[in-house]
Amino acid sequence: MKQVLSATPLVSRRSLLKGAAAAGAGLIIGFHLPERGFAQQSSGPRSLAPNAFLRVTPDNRVTVISKHLEHGVGIHTGLATVIAEELDADWSQMAVEPAPADVELYKNLAFGIQDTGGSNSMSNAYQQYRRAGATARALLVAAAAARWNVDPADVSIVRGTLRHEASERRATFGELADEAASFDVPGEVTLKDPAHFRLIGSDDGIIRRLDSPSKINGTATYGIDMSLPDMLVAVVARPRLFGATVESLDDSAARQVPGVAEVVPIPTGVAVLANSFWAALRGREALRVEWDETDAERRGTPELLAEHQRLLDEPGLVARRDGDVEVALARAAKTVTADYSFPILAHAPLEPVSCLARLTDEGCEIWTGDTTLTPLQMKAAETLGLRPDQITIHSVFAGGHFGRRKETALEAVEIVKAIGGRAPVKLQWTREDEMRNGLYRPMYLHRATAGLDEEGNVIAWHHRIVGQSLLGQSPEFAHFLVDGVDLTSVAGVATTSYNIPNILVETHNVDLGLPVSTYRGNNHMAYAMETFLDEVAHAAGRDPYELRRRLLSHDVREKQIDVLAIPEPMKAHIFAEHPRDLRVLQLAAERGGWGEPLAAGRGRGIAVAYAYSTPIAQVAEVTMTDDGFKVDRVVCAIDCGVAVNPDVIRAQMEGGIAYGLSSVMRSELTLSGGAIDQSNFHDFQVLRIDEMPEVEVHIVASDAAPTGAGEPGVVPVGAAVANAVFAATGRTFHELPFSRN
Amino acid sequence: MAITLTLNGRDASFDVDPETPLLWVLREAGGLTGTKFGCGAAQCGACTVHLDGVPIRSCITTVADVEGAKVTTIEGASGPVAASVQAAWRRLDVVQCGYCQSGQIMAAIALLEETPSPTDADVDSAMRGNICRCGTYQRIRAAIHEAARTMKG
Numbered sequence: 001m002k003q004v005l006s007a008t009p010l011v012s013r014r015s016l017l018k019g020a021a022a023a024g025a026g027l028i029i030g031f032h033l034p035e036r037g038f039a040q041q042s043s044g045p046r047s048l049a050p051n052a053f054l055r056v057t058p059d060n061r062v063t064v065i066s067k068h069l070e071h072g073v074g075i076h077t078g079l080a081t082v083i084a085e086e087l088d089a090d091w092s093q094m095a096v097e098p099a100p101a102d103v104e105l106y107k108n109l110a111f112g113i114q115d116t117g118g119s120n121s122m123s124n125a126y127q128q129y130r131r132a133g134a135t136a137r138a139l140l141v142a143a144a145a146a147r148w149n150v151d152p153a154d155v156s157i158v159r160g161t162l163r164h165e166a167s168e169r170r171a172t173f174g175e176l177a178d179e180a181a182s183f184d185v186p187g188e189v190t191l192k193d194p195a196h197f198r199l200i201g202s203d204d205g206i207i208r209r210l211d212s213p214s215k216i217n218g219t220a221t222y223g224i225d226m227s228l229p230d231m232l233v234a235v236v237a238r239p240r241l242f243g244a245t246v247e248s249l250d251d252s253a254a255r256q257v258p259g260v261a262e263v264v265p266i267p268t269g270v271a272v273l274a275n276s277f278w279a280a281l282r283g284r285e286a287l288r289v290e291w292d293e294t295d296a297e298r299r300g301t302p303e304l305l306a307e308h309q310r311l312l313d314e315p316g317l318v319a320r321r322d323g324d325v326e327v328a329l330a331r332a333a334k335t336v337t338a339d340y341s342f343p344i345l346a347h348a349p350l351e352p353v354s355c356l357a358r359l360t361d362e363g364c365e366i367w368t369g370d371t372t373l374t375p376l377q378m379k380a381a382e383t384l385g386l387r388p389d390q391i392t393i394h395s396v397f398a399g400g401h402f403g404r405r406k407e408t409a410l411e412a413v414e415i416v417k418a419i420g421g422r423a424p425v426k427l428q429w430t431r432e433d434e435m436r437n438g439l440y441r442p443m444y445l446h447r448a449t450a451g452l453d454e455e456g457n458v459i460a461w462h463h464r465i466v467g468q469s470l471l472g473q474s475p476e477f478a479h480f481l482v483d484g485v486d487l488t489s490v491a492g493v494a495t496t497s498y499n500i501p502n503i504l505v506e507t508h509n510v511d512l513g514l515p516v517s518t519y520r521g522n523n524h525m526a527y528a529m530e531t532f533l534d535e536v537a538h539a540a541g542r543d544p545y546e547l548r549r550r551l552l553s554h555d556v557r558e559k560q561i562d563v564l565a566i567p568e569p570m571k572a573h574i575f576a577e578h579p580r581d582l583r584v585l586q587l588a589a590e591r592g593g594w595g596e597p598l599a600a601g602r603g604r605g606i607a608v609a610y611a612y613s614t615p616i617a618q619v620a621e622v623t624m625t626d627d628g629f630k631v632d633r634v635v636c637a638i639d640c641g642v643a644v645n646p647d648v649i650r651a652q653m654e655g656g657i658a659y660g661l662s663s664v665m666r667s668e669l670t671l672s673g674g675a676i677d678q679s680n681f682h683d684f685q686v687l688r689i690d691e692m693p694e695v696e697v698h699i700v701a702s703d704a705a706p707t708g709a710g711e712p713g714v715v716p717v718g719a720a721v722a723n724a725v726f727a728a729t730g731r732t733f734h735e736l737p738f739s740r741n
Numbered sequence: 742m743a744i745t746l747t748l749n750g751r752d753a754s755f756d757v758d759p760e761t762p763l764l765w766v767l768r769e770a771g772g773l774t775g776t777k778f779g780c781g782a783a784q785c786g787a788c789t790v791h792l793d794g795v796p797i798r799s800c801i802t803t804v805a806d807v808e809g810a811k812v813t814t815i816e817g818a819s820g821p822v823a824a825s826v827q828a829a830w831r832r833l834d835v836v837q838c839g840y841c842q843s844g845q846i847m848a849a850i851a852l853l854e855e856t857p858s859p860t861d862a863d864v865d866s867a868m869r870g871n872i873c874r875c876g877t878y879q880r881i882r883a884a885i886h887e888a889a890r891t892m893k894g
Binding site (some may be wrong): 071072073074111208209211212213214215216217218219220224225233258276277278279348349351352365397398399400401402428430431432576608648651654655656657658680681682686687688689690692694695713736 | 757758761762765768769770773775776777778779780781782784785787800814815816818830831834835836837839840841842843846862863866868869870871872873874875876877878879880881886887893
């Protein structure tokens with residue numbers, strides 16, 4: 001059995017790395033599966049590990065192996081809930097550890113690689129983890145029946161205790177784990193009737209987040225907290241301009257800084273390694289680097305805007321076409337048009353990138369909070385000239401993600417390679433590094449034009465979106481482009497369920513040297529769609545809520561759509577299942593008091609979206625103030641199918657609304673001559689507690705399969721707030737963030 | 742020359758560059774990693790610790806500045822107020838990614854030590870220096886009010 005080497009958190013020298021894959025005596029190694037399941041130990045009672053997703057140990061603990069990274073959304077708790085439900089475990093015996101990198105065992109079933117993203121963690125894993133739990137349950141029942149010599153049908157499990165009522169016998173999971181491990185794993189198992197769910201959907205306070213205690217007392221370990229003996233801390237000097245490379249380097253002064261051990265060029269810049277972060281930082285300050293900016297991106301925001309603007313005036317790739325927009329607009333009694341601009345944004349998770357890598361005789365070990373384990377493993381192997389199975393990845397808690405943590409550990413691998421593996425390396429980014437050299441939500445421009453007939457019906461919607469392609473830059477996801485159309489640039493517009501007879505959605509992919517990445521709930525599409533609809537409603541003399549109700553009164557899946565450039569497998573669920581979106585709209589309107597009178601200087605706005613396979617609607621209330629407005633309250637209605645952990649979903653709505661508000665109110669990055677102007681939270685401003693509205697969440701009861709919950713909350717909030725201000729004052733915000741207006 | 746201070750109730754001595762921010766001394770030399778690095782510029786509050794009972798940003802405070810002082814980190818948070826705050830944080834499941842929460846909790850403890858029954862405006866003013874990118878603000882506010890209630894018994 002391969003030994004998994006473990007790094008220790010600085011805080012203690014215990015051999016166990018709590019919350020990381022090293023815990024648990026190395027029971028699960030993905031590459032060679034023992035014939036009878038996964039659990040084998042050399043001596044003593046065995047654990048029961050009938051599949052890759054859980055382990056029942058003799059100490060009566062059920063440890064769930066999470067294939068998804070815990071970066072805050074509560075997926076560890078969610079997957080533990082699913083297994084505990086099928087297993088009839090007691091919540092107090094549940095624990096979670098992250099899965100190692102193993103694409104066969106732990107791939108995201110929607111992506112085909114091991115990756116956490118797209119708000120599909122629960123939806124892709126739900127049935128898989130249910131089956132895992134039910135399998136373990138069947139084995140424990142079989143073991144109890146054999147021990148007691150009774151019919152398995154007469155063995156029940158109540159909160160983690162196996163029982164045989166007639167003989168009043170009892171046993172714990174831990175007592176039976178060893179015996180259960182002797183039985184053949186059944187090929188088929190019966191899943192629980194959802195009517196008997198006790199934990200899934202429970203909202204009575206039994207389920208508490210499993211990661212809460214360690215995150216409250218400071219013992220939770222993130223990449224930044226990892227440490228190994230003789231480790232060096234690395235910071236990297238990176239160029240001011242994207243695409244610049246090192247021309248010359250004078251490290252003589254840097255090497256004089258006490259504590260600095262190494263200065264090495266790497267593909268992304270120059271790494272300074274020292275025995276402490278502070279020494280590494282001082283060393284970097286003393287570094288003299290000349291950069292070759294020949295091939296660098298040198299355009300500033302004005303030049304980039306002009307380039308986007310040029311494309312906005314030209315026909316683009318067709319993402320969707322129904323009917324004939326040009327003809328309809330030509331015969332419209334009235335047309336409305338608006339241009340929108342959305343800024344470059346930093347994801348700005350509070351933990352700057354930090355990860356640990358070391359070379360060993362066997363290969364390379366990495367400790368990181370990255371989401372994209374398969375590409376990281378493949379690329380690290382390529383960098384080091386190793387096989388992928390020689391790259392061991394220990395996932396740790398990520399201090400936020402939002403689209404930022406993708407293959408971040410590759411840079412640490414480059415550094416450890418550059419020093420010949422002579423010491424383990426912890427890579428540490430600063431906030432300034434994050435702002436100026438990170439990954440970004442690109443800028444986008446939109447142009448929307450709508451046509452109304454004599455009666456004020458919306459007969460045409462023409463929408464053009466210009467921006468960098470997010471998926472096009474990624475080899476793993478570029479194949480999701482259809483005829484050049486990137487779904488992430490147009491979702492929510494091209495996929496609108498609104499029953500408008502003539503629709504044309506076009507897009508341009510801008511060629512620009514900014515490193516971009518997906519962004520939590522990337523809300524520019526919903527913002528433009530839903531604020532423009534309020535302007536259309538105003539022009540038509542309609543109530544914004546009533547107009548939406550009318551536009552959602554038909555099932556879009558029955559409509560003739562001539563072009564829809566999205567991947568074929570996604571077409572089945574790209575539109576909301578009618579009338580689930582109508583239902584959340586109505587629920588938000590009812591609970592948000594739509595139509596009730598408001599005092600002068602106050603406004604109410606509504607927006608609806610179908611995002612990450614989840615219908616969601618929000619009603620926002622604002623109060624105008626001397627220097628702008630305050631968002632008082634947001635009422636949110638969501639239908640994400642089976643609500644595995646209702647309180648976690650509420651928390652995601654609260655947090656998603658905060659993140660969405662942050663992205664529209666003041667956050668913005670600009671470039672001058674190709675360099676990012678902002679550097680830290682004083683000039684890249686984010687939402688703080690005094691601006692947080694009161695959030696009220698209503699979850700539609702549903703027995704449909706679970707869908708996204710991490711990102712949908714972000715999507716409609718900007719539009720709902722802008723519509724509330726529009727209702728109160730007639731003011732529109734076409735140029736984001738709001739603070740620009 | 743070594744710098745001495747009282748760290749979480751115990752004498753501690755660190756032989757480091759006196760200009761090193763307290764944050765990095767705590768984390769790297771002291772092994773107390775509960776206090777986090779978010780911005781290095783007193784903009785986010787992730788590094789909040791108590792200096793003689795007062796919340797400070799350890800990322801811009803040099804270790805020389807705290808010579809002889811009493812420093813308390815999340816690992817040393819104790820007493821009835823800390824217990825009430827941490828219990829409320831647990832009951833309401835405030836945390837998400839959790840990275841800012843040590844700083845949030847230290848700021849909340851300092852607030853309630855000073856102001857046992859804070860108003861919403863008190864919460865805003867005491868907590869607006871602490872960023873949470875996951876957006877747990879609603880629960881932070883609720884947990885502070887709940888802790889205030891339980892402290893009264």
